Amino acid sequence: MNSIIHLENLHKSYFMGNQEIPVLKGISLDIFKNEYVALMGPSGSGKSTLMNIIGCLDTPTSGAYILNDKDVSKMADDDLAEVRNQEIGFIFQQFNLLPRLTAAENVALPLVYAGIGKKERMERALEALKKVGLADRSHHKSNELSGGQIQRVAIARALVNNPSILLADEPTGNLDSKTSSEIMEIFSQIQEAGNTVVLVTHEEDIANYAKRIIRLKDGLVETDKLNEHLVV
Numbered sequence: 001m002n003s004i005i006h007l008e009n010l011h012k013s014y015f016m017g018n019q020e021i022p023v024l025k026g027i028s029l030d031i032f033k034n035e036y037v038a039l040m041g042p043s044g045s046g047k048s049t050l051m052n053i054i055g056c057l058d059t060p061t062s063g064a065y066i067l068n069d070k071d072v073s074k075m076a077d078d079d080l081a082e083v084r085n086q087e088i089g090f091i092f093q094q095f096n097l098l099p100r101l102t103a104a105e106n107v108a109l110p111l112v113y114a115g116i117g118k119k120e121r122m123e124r125a126l127e128a129l130k131k132v133g134l135a136d137r138s139h140h141k142s143n144e145l146s147g148g149q150i151q152r153v154a155i156a157r158a159l160v161n162n163p164s165i166l167l168a169d170e171p172t173g174n175l176d177s178k179t180s181s182e183i184m185e186i187f188s189q190i191q192e193a194g195n196t197v198v199l200v201t202h203e204e205d206i207a208n209y210a211k212r213i214i215r216l217k218d219g220l221v222e223t224d225k226l227n228e229h230l231v232v
Contacts, residue, residue: 009028010050010065012053013061027216037199040214045216056075056087059080085110090158091154091168091171103137103153104129107129108124111125111160132186133152134152147179151174155183155187166187168198207227210227
């Protein structure tokens, strides 16, 4: 079985003056197509740094990162940006929607950068909004939507490019518990439809929606287990 994400002895250090601060200290793991994985760990464990590397927002200091058979660990920024646009759908805690645009226009944004014509952009945006149950809100702007609806728009935007991986960073951090479980239900449906989902969270109840939980501590994988407490 081919892994979609293959990390081998990944290290990442930051430098302050002459001082080297190691954050990731040799991480090796594989994530396979159609897996649903949660990355967990306390503040300072390295999970955000690891997420940035998996999302091609940053590169490792040493070690290999193979994404969909491409070695992205030593790519230049422009090449990384291209891989990011093609392979990865991001969902952030802050939503990052543009307030002047409608839901459909926000969802279509990644397709503008991909050079796709307007008619096809809007068709694909509506299709993505349908997947998150928001087709009837496509012409609403973000100030006319609830927090949960805004996060659904953000998920649709992440899906619109048909990415290999959906990467969600604390996706329910700004939502109440009822809305959070509705959003997590959508991720489960997306994964069941064939997508690979990687979720970064510090909340146990959110991680419990994933089928596999990887815990980081001090820049290393502490545990990597299938989830025995799957939310049903």
